[in-house]
Amino acid sequence: MAVQPATLNRRSFVYRELAALGATFREVNGCAVAATLAAGRAAEIAAARDLGLADLSGLRRGGYKGWTALDWLRGQGVAIGENNMTLKQGDGSRVARLADSEAMILGDLAGGSALLDRVEAGWSITGALGAYPVPRPETNFWFAIAGRHSDTMLAKICGVDLRPHRFPDGAVAQTSVARMSAIIIRHDLGATLGYDMIADSAAASYMWTSLQDAMDEFGGRPVGLDAIVALAAETGPA
Amino acid sequence: MKILNCPLNGPRNISEFVWGGEVKEHPALDCTDEQWVDYAVLENNTAGVVREWWYHVPTAYWIIAERNTVTDEIIRTYPARELFKDRVEFPAPAVKP
CATH class of the missing domain: 3.30.1360.120 (Probable tRNA modification gtpase trme; domain 1)
Known part of the structure; x- marks a missing residue:
């Protein structure tokens, strides 16, 4: 509409x-x-x-930054490639590794990202010590x-x-x-x-x-x- | 345009970088004001090969470059963590009465 x-x-x-x-x-x-x-x-x-x-x-888009960010994301089941490369995930999201300490998550063209929904729900400042969300939207x-x-x-x-x-x-x-x-x-x-x-x-x-x-x-x-x-x-x- | 090789991003136009000064040894925490000014403000202005901080603006990434200031030739670039492996702790100063 x-x-x-x-x-x-x-x-x-x-x-x-x-x-x-x-x-x-x-x-x-x-x-x-x-x-x-x-x-x-x-x-x-x-x-x-x-x-x-x-x-x-x-x-939908987002990301995480910090020295533990990539390890924390991997622990959440996110596939991360080499620096300056993007990996497509199972739900259609894409994860771009921007540095040893940062990854950006892009949702699908319908505007959703089951991956980002899940990762954001699982993040807390104490549970993901050293990994900080980047508010890209x-x-x-x-x-x-x-x-x-x-x-x-x-x-x-x-x-x-x-x-x-x-x-x-x-x-x-x-x-x-x-x-x-x-x-x-x-x-x-x-x-x-x-x-x-x-x-x-x-x-x-x-x-x-x-x-x-x-x-x-x-x-x-x-x-x-x-x-x-x-x-x-x-x-x-x- | 002059090209600088970024260890993260590869060869890039020099216009993507900002010069960050000479790489110097951090003085002791109880150094004199003169030693601190020398570290923070004054440059040696060496003629020859120097180590310098350079900042890649699009990625907010600090690197170190070895550059010959006589020929302006960039010899080598590498991540800052090759030199700075350990976190420097700054103890909180004692509260003055």
């Missing part, structure tokens, strides 16, 4: 920009998420095969960049080589993007090349605008969450 962002306590950091693009919002986790924009689902799926930008800021925006031009577009604003043959699915780059510190994670959607971008929520509008500026020459444009979900459900060639 469509909702107005201002009627909810949580809304995207770029909800005004999304509303100006004709977004239809629906509630996910108590947050207004742009499901589609003015172009509509079918046109946005087609656009995102080439280059699309979507706001996932309403979706409030401090970080989360954008998805999809499409066959996304690596070329990102090369304009990021010094790390993100081309698919150098930066495998699940790889993490913690680097400078458009002169801002950001986390980039390769996350292909079905057969479509894709990246997550997570960075300081206070600069969400700046990055949203900067990315559109960088996307212009490739015909890239913002799309709703539904287009990202549809691409992720595909298994054939893009």
